[in-house]
Amino acid sequence: MSDDGIPTDELGELAVDRQVGHRRMTLADVARVARVSTATVSRFFSSPDAVSPALQARVETAVRDLHYVPDASARALVTGRTNTLGFVIPTLDVATFALGVQSFQSQLAESNYTSLMANSNYDLAEEARQVRALVARGVDGIVMVGMEHEDGLTKFLDEFEIPFVNTWVYEPDSEYPCVGFDNREAMRRMGRYVLDMGHRDVALIIGGLSDENDRSRGRIEGLRKAMAERGLSLPSDRIIERKYGITEGRDAFRQLMAQESPPTAVICGSDVYAIGAILDCERMGIRVPEDVSVSGFDDLEISRHLNPSLTAVNVPAREMGRLAAEYLLARLADQPAAKRMELDCVLSVRNSVAPPPVRT
Known part of the structure; x- marks a missing residue:
């Protein structure tokens, strides 16, 4: 018996399998080593708050010892979701876009979602290609920058029932969701x-x-x-x-x-x-x-x-990223969400602007 009360032959067999690569560790392996049901392990990954701290500790130990990685494709087959959202930005060079993506990703992590990012290089045709590629990879929702996109792109997302939100813009009369500023x-x-x-x-x-x-x-x-x-x-x-x-x-x-x-x-x-x-x-x-x-x-x-x-x-990049994540998560959970959210841009007044010089 190991210190965890697991038969040493069972742990030894799994360790050998892992080292030689005979097979990938499964959810059932984690359940057996943690001495819990497979349903408990599944809840540990999908709804950790529904698992008691004591059982969480046992599952965490088993996951760590077995180097277990959840099979996202298998979960997607069962739930119809990949728990992944896409974010297409115009460029990787603008720091405010990086701040928005970082905030977006942090908000998703709290709900056990991950993100995929793509770059359009300020090209609407390239943006459309990247969006379609992300949808092909199974993302559950999309964030885009700006209100204007290649013809047919929003119709494509609607037909595939992929929720999306436009950021860095605010149009009060837009038929599409947006979170940003004027x-x-x-x-x-x-x-x-x-x-x-x-x-x-x-x-x-x-x-x-x-x-x-x-x-x-x-x-x-x-x-x-x-x-x-x-x-x-x-x-x-x-x-x-x-x-x-x-x-x-x-x-x-x-x-x-x-x-x-x-x-x-x-x-x-x-x-x-x-x-x-x-x-x-x-x-x-x-x-x-x-x-x-x-x-x-x-x-x-x-x-x-x-x-x-x-x-x-001052561009509220972090707030836009957070609200975009909240909007998509609410849509995916069939919860009410404001379709258009306006943020304020304030002036950060410092020392680079002064009255003009007197010209003679």
Whole structure:
């Protein structure tokens, strides 16, 4: 007999099988070693709160000793669920997307769900391919970024009865579920703040190619609206679109500063562009904010440590990830869930925006 009261020949046989790889440990093996029923082991994995602490300890010990890994495919055949949700993001380079995915995954873990992530590279056709691939792998639900998707994608998800939710956007009249913020209003708020400082000559560095990026398009519209409220316009040569990156931010800023009459404020659609702009200011001998003001959109942790610290729109990435998980879990459990959830974006006011310089 072992210290756990299991016959040594039984444990020895299982150990030999595991070492030579004769067979994969099964739920029945765990039940036999833990001296519980297979139903108890099943509940341990699916509803651990329904198992007493004493039995949990015995099952945990057996799982550890046997190096048991639950067979997800077998469980899916029984339940019709894989307990896996998919998250398709536009890029792996944006830190706020990483924060959202991390929060999403943490929320799922509390309900014994896991996540699969895919990258669309800001390409709607690629997003559709990744969504279809995740559905083929058996995910129970999908999170996407943005409201616009390739034609037929939402119909495809509806036909397969795969619940989904759009994030990083909020449209009160949308027929599809969304959890996020109003990109127009968030950028309008930043625009008003910069204009209140006295700026009238403003430029915008934006990313994601607005023809396939409804978030970027909304931010352009928001800044234009803020300027129109003051009787101002945002000419097309004051809008620089670039792929995401610090180098791209530096290049875009240099392009703006090379214009015959450079702007006094550069509003960036991402903190990364703003970081690039501030770095190039240092290289060019331009003072921020004395000579030019720079603002961001994300409020990354590094932004508060810049010199000067960056004024930025704070994107509630963690909250979006958590609420997206809660929405899908509620749908899968046939529980009521709000179809549209709006989050607020606040301005983190720091030291990179000031009144414009006096020009003579």
